[in-house]
Amino acid sequence: MHLRRLKLQNFKNHCFVEFDLSAQVNCLTGLNGIGKTNVLDAIYYLGFTKSYFNSQDQFSLQHGASWFTIDAEIESQSGTNQLKLIYQSGQKKQLLIDQNEVERFADYIGTLPLIMILPGDILLIQETADARRKLLDSVIASCNKKYLTDLMAYNKYLDQRNKLLRDFANGTPYDESLLNIYNQRLHEYGHLVFETRKLVLQTIQPNFHNHYKDISGGKELAEIVYVSDLNEMDMQAWLTQQAFTDKQAQRTTKGIHKDDLLFLLDGFAIKKYGSQGQQKSFVIALKLALYDYLQAQKGVQPLLLLDDIFEKLDAQRLNLLIQRISKQEFGQIFITDTHQQRIADAFADLAHIEVKYFEIAAFKPTLDR
Numbered sequence: 001m002h003l004r005r006l007k008l009q010n011f012k013n014h015c016f017v018e019f020d021l022s023a024q025v026n027c028l029t030g031l032n033g034i035g036k037t038n039v040l041d042a043i044y045y046l047g048f049t050k051s052y053f054n055s056q057d058q059f060s061l062q063h064g065a066s067w068f069t070i071d072a073e074i075e076s077q078s079g080t081n082q083l084k085l086i087y088q089s090g091q092k093k094q095l096l097i098d099q100n101e102v103e104r105f106a107d108y109i110g111t112l113p114l115i116m117i118l119p120g121d122i123l124l125i126q127e128t129a130d131a132r133r134k135l136l137d138s139v140i141a142s143c144n145k146k147y148l149t150d151l152m153a154y155n156k157y158l159d160q161r162n163k164l165l166r167d168f169a170n171g172t173p174y175d176e177s178l179l180n181i182y183n184q185r186l187h188e189y190g191h192l193v194f195e196t197r198k199l200v201l202q203t204i205q206p207n208f209h210n211h212y213k214d215i216s217g218g219k220e221l222a223e224i225v226y227v228s229d230l231n232e233m234d235m236q237a238w239l240t241q242q243a244f245t246d247k248q249a250q251r252t253t254k255g256i257h258k259d260d261l262l263f264l265l266d267g268f269a270i271k272k273y274g275s276q277g278q279q280k281s282f283v284i285a286l287k288l289a290l291y292d293y294l295q296a297q298k299g300v301q302p303l304l305l306l307d308d309i310f311e312k313l314d315a316q317r318l319n320l321l322i323q324r325i326s327k328q329e330f331g332q333i334f335i336t337d338t339h340q341q342r343i344a345d346a347f348a349d350l351a352h353i354e355v356k357y358f359e360i361a362a363f364k365p366t367l368d369r
Contacts, residue, residue, distance in 0.1 A: 001112070001300045002332035003043070004080070005073040010065035012038040022356040023075070025325065025333045025347070029340040030360035036336035039360070040116060040305045042070045043334065046083055047112045047303070048138060049095060049105045057087045074112065076300070083112075106152060110142040113302035115291040119312040121283045125271050129260035136261065139290045140200055143297035147196050154189035157182050158252055166250045187235040190256045194230040197259065201226050204289040211285035215317055222270075222282055225262040229254045277314070284317065291330070301331030310337045310346065318346070326350050 007018040013035045019026070028036045041060075044052040051060050061068055070085040084096040095102040102108045124131055141148040161182040168174055201224055212222040229238055238254040239246075245253055263270045263282055270282055294302050310318065325333065337343050340357055347355050 001074065001076040002303070003046075003072050004075050005071075006039075006043070007071040008039070008042050008068070009071075010062040010068040011042055011070060012060055012062060012068075014038060015062060017360070019358055021332070022354045023332055024328075024353055025335065025355040027340065027343045027355060027357045028334065028336045028360055029338065029343070029357060032338060034360045036360050037118075037307050040307055040334055040336065043072075043112075043114065043303065043305060044116055045070055045085055046072055047114045047142070048109060049085065049093070052116060057093055058089065060087070061089070106148050107145070109148060110145065110298070113142050113294050113298050113300065114305060115139075115287055115294065115302055116305040116307070117284060117287050117309065118307040119309075121287065122276070122279050124283055124286075125263055125274075125279050129258070132261040133259055135290070136197060136200070139294055140196060143294055144196065147193065150189050150192040150196075154186060154193055154256065157185040157189065158255070158257055161186065162251045165246055165252070168247060169250045183236060183239040186239065186252070186255060190230065190235040193256050194228055194259075197228075197256075198226055200293065201261075204293050207292045208285055208289035211288045212281055215285055215320055216278060216281035217316065218278070218281075220266045220278075221264075222285065223264040223267075224286070225264060227260040227262050228256060229258060230256060280313070281317065284313075295331075304330045304333045306333065306335045308336055308338075310335070310339075310342050322346055322350070325353065328353075 002023040003021050004023075005018070005020055007016075008014045009016050017035075017039070019039075028039055030036055041052050045060075050057070054060065067086070067088040069087075070083075072083045074081050074083055082096075082098050084094075084099075086094040086096070095105065095108060097108075097111075124135065137151060141151070161179070164172075164175070164179060164182065205224065208224060209222060213219075216222075229235075233241075235255060239252070242252075242254050263274075265274055265278060265282070270279055274282065291302060291304065306321075309321070313321070324330065335343060340359070343355075343357070347353060
């Protein structure tokens, strides 16, 4: 599966840009701030119907514009399809496949599987649990529609329970029967999400260990530990035990919405004791393990988006990546960099790999839609 063509209009700093793409490697070069990463984000939009960087679509509008579109032609084993994502201020976002509107985005997720690796990924180690859950959930949802349905149901009942707790605090009569209904639903869907996350993390561990060893060259044991309240007791028991605390806090204080991933090296938290090189190796190994999992589950090679990778990685890590590209272990690849010659040198000995270069510059606006 790969993108054959891509066209952006009024998307972030791109008034108009169009690409005729290689099925193998596509390199986007240009000055910093010209919009190379924004092209990758547009591809991410096509995979997940939202930006990697912002949850609100209006932040992806070009300054002064009221709409943006992302058009693409996708080639897969089943044939060629036209994708078009449309955002208009004040209106519902639309996604069209061959001019037919997708009714539920949840049914679409996973149609264009991809993994994106960015310099800022190292912040996954330092940031809150939300970022780590988001990464894991996005990959699982790309190949497991039931998981996405279960997660959405859990979040819906979580919001309803939290609203009920706030209403109680604001004087609404206590309704134990309704609270028990929400408790049961959270128990039901929370357990399903928990078991799936646990299984996926167990599945990716061997590949993760191998990737970390290859990338780092070190002998330390890298581990991902799944931290969840449900490791200790089931959701129903937690909700019962935390009833008074939840009423006081006006929110649900325990559950799978608090889950986290603990990153360890030889049993110690990499956040506190890992060097910057170890942290980079850890996150890249995690992303590659998730890529492997996604490929195994989907039966196709996902897209791989690499932002500013030549600038941020040392020679050892880059050589490993180039070796894997040489062996065609990845699907279609997109690379951004400020220096075209640097990428050309890296691929100079890989004559069997088709590489296309695109110089990103300022583009004139268009009224086409």
